[in-house]
Amino acid sequence: MGGAGTDTAMETADIVLMADNLEKLPHTIKLSRKALAIIKQNIWFSLIVKFIALVLIFPGWLTLWMAVLSDTGAAIIVILNALRLLRVKE
Structure with a gap:
């Protein structure tokens, strides 16, 4: 806990508490479960988006630019979905 731990212990640990306060441990577990989900x-x-694009490319229904836009759109949606973690309250 805190900054007193060795670097090796901090690298191998699943959770490193940077303060000597154990009250934040339940919040950390809740946040990590939400992050994993x-x-x-x-x-x-x-x-799924990659598979759909792959299926649509072979018959020629998906052009190169449509594939690029679908990949970029999927990346934006993934980023926005990950930003939901910022709203998790203690």
Whole structure:
């Protein structure tokens, strides 16, 4: 806890508390669970968009520019979805 820990211990730890206050531990666990759920959502969304683009490219229905725009749009949606973590309150 705090800055008194060794660098090796801080690198291998799952959670590093930078203050000697354990009251924030439940919030940290809640935030990490929410972050993991959002990461999984973002990965699935990205994979689905890529798969749909791949399926539409072979018959020629998806041009290069449409694929670029869909990839950029998917990246923006993933970023906006991840920004929901900023609204998590203690």
